[in-house]
Amino acid sequence: MSRQWVQLPERGSVWTLRLIRWIALHIGRPASRALLYPITLYFLMTAGEARRGSRLFLRQALKREPSWRDQFRHIHCFAATILDRVYFLTGRLEHFEIEVFGGQWILDQAASGRGCILLGSHLGSFEALRAIGLNLKHVPIRILMNTRHNPLMTRLLDALNPALAQTIIPVGGPETLLKVQESVEQGYLVGALGDRVVPGEKAVHCRFFGQDIALPIAPILLAALAGCPVILCFGLYRGGNRYQLYFEPLAEQVVLDRRHRQEQLGVWGQRYADRLEHYARDAPYNWFNFYDYWQETPSLLIKSKEGWVRKIQKMQRRFARQRAMGWDGLGTLLLSNILLLATLGLSGLWLFRQVWRIARDTPFQVVESGWVVVLGVRLQGDQVSSDYACRLERAAALCRADSQRRILLVGGQTGGSVSEAERGRQFLIKKGLPIDLLSIEDQSLHTLDNLRRARQVLGEDRTQSWVLVTSRYHLARSEILARGLGLHPVLCAAEEHLHLAPLVLWRLALEAGYLHWYKVGRAWALWTGRHRSLARIT
Amino acid sequence: MSLEALSPFELEVARLLVETLHLEDIKPEDIAPEEPLFNEGLGLDSIDALELALAISKNYGFQMRSDEQQNQRVFASLRALSAHIAEHRVH
Structure with a gap:
């Protein structure tokens, strides 16, 4: 993903x-x-x-x-x-x-x-x-x-x-x-x-x-x-x-x-x-x-021309x-x-703070009914990873608490033999959720794509509120990308609390880096008037 | 056999083509005159074009040039190639 x-x-x-x-x-x-x-x-x-x-x-x-x-x-x-x-x-x-x-x-x-x-x-x-x-x-x-x-x-x-x-x-x-x-x-x-x-x-x-x-x-x-x-x-x-x-x-x-x-x-x-x-x-x-030089070249000769x-x-x-x-x-x-260097890393630090605050402060419970969108995570050996399991469990809990809610799983096939969304659905069915509550969208390959596809499924009715469930470290980026697409989800964290383990800190830093790049790229695209490229992220 | 018959000169060029490029499984008279020679059709490539150009200059005494527009047309089919040779040949 x-x-x-x-x-x-x-x-x-x-x-x-x-x-x-x-x-x-x-x-x-x-x-x-x-x-x-x-x-x-x-x-x-x-x-x-x-x-x-x-x-x-x-x-x-x-x-x-x-x-x-x-x-x-x-x-x-x-x-x-x-x-x-x-x-x-x-x-x-x-x-x-x-x-x-x-x-x-x-x-x-x-x-x-x-x-x-x-x-x-x-x-x-x-x-x-x-x-x-x-x-x-x-x-x-x-x-x-x-x-x-x-x-x-x-x-x-x-x-x-x-x-x-x-x-x-x-x-x-x-x-x-x-x-x-x-x-x-x-x-x-x-x-x-x-x-x-x-x-x-x-x-x-x-x-x-x-x-x-x-x-x-x-x-x-x-x-x-x-x-x-x-x-x-x-x-x-x-x-x-x-x-x-x-x-x-x-x-x-x-x-x-x-x-x-x-x-x-x-x-x-x-x-x-x-x-x-x-x-x-x-x-x-x-x-x-940078490819498998021995594997790819000789096999070309052996295969039929087409x-x-x-x-x-x-x-x-x-x-x-x-x-x-x-x-x-x-x-x-x-x-x-260059911007990072020019600001002595302050611009990165500022984004890190933003990512960290959203990760820390986002609630674990929400009151809104309607769609609950779960962003997929890359499968590990075709199985649901612990991060993904956390998100799915949270969505399941939300559904059990309010019968008006329905779940939309988004996430395509990223490496494994089955899509993230499909595996997620099987996981939830096993957890006893009725199949008619579960929709999937399994063509998208990364967060931005996930959100864009989700927008299609949810329809253009932007007044209808909907809930976005994802891991705490991933919340800030999802929200900013969603806003870039004109979406306004209600955020719901998958984990009850943010545990500041070294790995989590690293992920937060990585997310801050991604966001820094995204913001700079977006500003660059706006500044140079590249509407076609901008169209991809809006 | 192709549906259309080759003119004697086209057959001559077809022979040159088969001989030069060692197209062992193709008979000169089987080449469809309007079929594309390169990529699809006979499936010739840029090396074949070069060899063909060299053979043509040896046999007909004129040099084929790499002028792009013209070559697209000349190498389009056996018929076009034959017409081009007939027009430019020195001997």
Whole structure:
């Protein structure tokens, strides 16, 4: 339920990108970097999918079970390179200590006037490599990029460096590789990432950390068809302001024989995989494929074509969601943290006080009749958690006390095999409540959604009073979100008293943090006149 | 067999297509002239387009360009591709 407390704007907008740029460029890198810690912590707590991907990769690379510190470091490394992107793309290289290994390969290639394929990966920062290209004006570079599945990145580029945006070759359509081939012929070094397979793309099986993966054949085949060399490149982030760029030749020339083409492509793919593994071992925290790399890629090859196209599309939608959340969430979260810092934490403290007072003072009994709405809680192993049980018991008690009351359970399927609302209903039936008193709404996935759906069920009659039952720590956020939606519930606490155990204090602090972010995001949306995004939270 | 018959030149281009792309389970005369070549239809991709473009330049002596608008049309079907080659061929 509280996985995503509120999905602020769904898509990144020019405003948010400007905000990130403004923060990065005006607050300065050291202060911006300080903000990465709370942000990393937030992502570590909420982005379950990415965390799982991180764990699976680190387990292979570190050859041990990764601790939460390892995972923190992994996500922090990613966040740091995202922030640095802004500096790279705006050409502010003075912040960085950049060491280049094998740079001669690039310079020689550019001097020869022949084009080549610059083969990179999602290991480290491709932007760091690109920045070098920008600095060396006489090295003509073009980048093959999936602009359709990556509209935010495209907009970011446009906003930060329009000149660089011109050098993008968009992926999609039959002419894509024709364009690449033309560029190579004109002497361009064409950059491409070779470690992810996209829908409909031809791939070969390779071994990576001793297990099967699929790699796209396009880069190698392209080099073969264009008769040009392939140079590998890796831009590794080494912490602080240090980056190391590595260039090395993969192939001077790729010659393929028609009959054995697939095997030969497999051999080249394996050479790439070996180098990728080499650098991934060297800098494991630079691995930015935050999903189950071994599981997801090879299975794509085995499944029927439609099956895996759908699967990748699903995967990509998920990436897009995470990325959208990434930029917009990141922008407002940064702003929220800056405000916290600027007020020396007082703004957070003030909200904590508010959360705590509502948690402490809200009554356990109510007099109002009518609907009793219970907000669901994420199930634990498909079972009702103790928090949820408390809320349900309270609602049951209210119903028994007044026959005019009816219960509405809200909460969708968040992880388990059954929805929160359905499990809650079964719990109440077991407790002896008549089934006709119980309604459920099981499509919503988080508090804001719960409330929005509840509003639909309750109807537009805002004069009718209704009761909202939830845990004490959760009351303040529920009330503020409800008010944002134009709802005015009568609050009823699930627990008789607020017990100030360490865990409860932590939850209250977390709620204060959420609220801080919500208020800042809302103010930001209002201020920039983003009515569409505001529509989501009102 | 497709319902529509291919013109001799379309059949020639279809042969080139099948040969270049090693479409082992497809007979040139079975390609429907109006069916899309890419994505749905024959299911060709960007690599195939590049290979096809290279084969066309070798066989017919003209370069296909990556101009986006035009290619959407040219690669739309066997018929469109054949017409484009017929118009631009040097030999």
